[in-house]
Amino acid sequence: MHAGGDASGAEVTRTLAAALRARGIAVLEHTVALEALRSADGVVCGVRTGRIGDAGELTDVTDLCARAVVLAAGGSGQVFTATTNPPGATGDGLALALRAGAEVADVELVQFHPTVLWTGAAAHGQQPLISEAVRGEGAVLVDAQGNRIMAGAHPLADLAPRDVVSATIAAHLRATGAECVFLDARHLGAEFLANRFPGIVAACRAAGFDLAREPVPVVPAAHYACGGVLADLDGRTGVPGLYAVGEVACTGVQGANRLASNSITEGLVAARRCAELLGAELPPLAEPLARPAPACLVDPSARAAITAATSRYAGVLRDAEGLAELGRVLADVPRPAGEPDLAAVEATALHTVATLIAAAAAARTESRGCHRRLDAPETRPEWQVRLVHRLDRAGLVRTRTVPVRVGADELVVA
Ligand SMILES: Cc1cc2nc3c(=O)[nH]c(=O)nc-3n(C[C@H](O)[C@H](O)[C@H](O)COP(=O)(O)OP(=O)(O)OC[C@H]3O[C@@H](n4cnc5c(N)ncnc54)[C@H](O)[C@@H]3O)c2cc1C
Structure with a gap:
């Protein structure tokens, strides 16, 4: 819906x-x-x-x-x-x-959504969600070096079910000690992102990130009971x-x-x-x-x-x-x-x-x-x-x- x-x-x-x-x-x-x-x-x-x-x-x-x-x-x-x-x-x-x-x-x-904007270690309460529709349009999850997180983790890679993507990210964070991974949507272009995802683009901007110009930090967070x-x-x-x-x-x-x-x-x-x-x-x-x-x-x-x-x-x-x-x-x-x-x-x-x-x-x-x-x-x-x-x-x-x-x-x- x-x-x-x-x-x-x-x-x-x-x-x-x-x-x-x-x-x-x-x-x-x-x-x-x-x-x-x-x-x-x-x-x-x-x-x-x-x-x-x-x-x-x-x-x-x-x-x-x-x-x-x-x-x-x-x-x-x-x-x-x-x-x-x-x-x-x-x-x-x-x-x-x-x-x-x-x-x-x-x-x-408890369902954890895999891509919630990471706004720092002290973040608490409601955080902006970056819908999987962004990955549906072609955005990919990467680590700080730009390596794909989901490649090889599941046949559907970045479009794998929520629990698979969340668990893969959580395992990556445990193994590396990193605080977040990144969602790279740059290739979708500023105009497309602004038209298709106005709320998400605005939420990223409010937190100091530009979805069209940089990979934005994300982590899994509690989403649905x-x-x-x-x-x-x-x-x-x-x-x-x-x-x-x-x-x-x-x-x-x-x-x-x-x-x-x-x-x-x-x-x-x-x-x-x-x-x-x-x-x-x-x-x-x-x-x-x-x-x-x-x-x-x-x-x-x-x-x-x-x-x-x-x-x-x-x-x-x-x-x-x-x-x-x-x-x-x-x-x-x-x-x-x-x-x-x-x-x-x-x-x-x-x-x-x-x-x-x-x-x-x-x-x-x-x-x-x-x-x-x-x-x-x-x-x-x-x-x-x-x-x-x-x-x-x-x-x-x-x-x-x-x-x-x-x-x-x-x-x-x-
Ligand atoms: C960011 C986000 C995006 C989502 N996107 C989708 C989506 O695209 N499609 C989809 O199907 N689902 C989506 N969901 C899930 C869906 O929105 C929720 O599951 C749904 O809104 C729950 O509806 P509800 O009416 O049961 O409760 P809510 O919409 O949470 O409403 C509960 C209301 O009860 C009030 N309340 C709580 N306790 C008390 C109390 N003791 N006394 C009086 N009032 C109280 C609350 O303040 C609130 O106003 C999303 C959830 C989030 C957080």
Whole structure:
């Protein structure tokens, strides 16, 4: 799905925002969903929200009752130091659903985009993505000496699948100690690049690089969470009243390794199906318990340590030793009592996501899709299962495996 050259997402957002305005649907901006409201028998019947103040403080904490809650809170790329994802992609929708009793699956399956502009060792947060369409037009990956990175690594060379290109670059960086590789698009010409990739050319220029005149530095960075809240394609989670669509959901459509351009399509299809489902059978209004139990919040100052450790040990290439160390770092993160603010809510969600990734990536002793274990490089048939997690009454993570059955022309999740 493409619109506006390289601005598909902006076009989807513009269209949907206009549709909301046209129907007079109330939109609460600068407002965050904090906790699901639940009835005595566990039905989700609303959300607790907080308005985000100028300094990130939460004001006007309000309980909104609803017959259905549809989560569309996006992914969790911010759990890594560098990501293509926007600042809001902190996994707080996933963490909220988990606390509300939902199951989450496939969290270890994080897709890393191979060509994200490298803006220095201190880069953190959202980084500019250089679409593979640039390589599709003929740009190639090279090292500092101009040697092709992908030549011989895969029959499709620079057009190999994302996981292959990311893993090849990551292995090159490990072997050489280099901080980045380079994308050479000079031969495509300034005029062609400006017309075909206006957003990418502008992003490079803003970072001080000229895509038409020099090879630009790139590295792999976290891009898409294949995992999320276990849901079907109508958005149903296992919790009555709670629905999830888009990147926050894990329907299985993306398998262990999303193909480019399938995310927006999945989100649009699932959202429409969910709306049709709720139009036909909206659950009755349930009575919320007086107060949802407050989450035990993580100290926001721990955020940098959480993301640094997740990037180092659960990045493109993983092994048992590193994942165990990540688990230790996360277990030591302080949880002081204090007033909740947005920073604490986000740090807590990031900690939850990182903890799940560490545990699931350690458990999956094989390489599959975008999960690569250096110490278990083969794909193993006994791991043709999904790792599905939930919280028990004591708040401990419980994990079960669910077989993935592959038919002749279909994939069915049991
Ligand atoms: C740079 C980039 C390029 C991409 N290109 C493509 C592409 O070409 N094709 C494609 O198919 N996919 C692409 N993807 C992936 C795709 O854009 C995302 O998977 C998709 O936008 C996810 O949509 P979503 O509606 O589920 O979540 P999002 O679009 O991430 O929206 C989630 C929203 O929920 C808000 N939110 C989060 N938590 C809370 C909370 N607790 N309370 C209230 N609000 C909350 C967020 O602020 C955000 O506004 C790209 C992703 C990136 C980062």
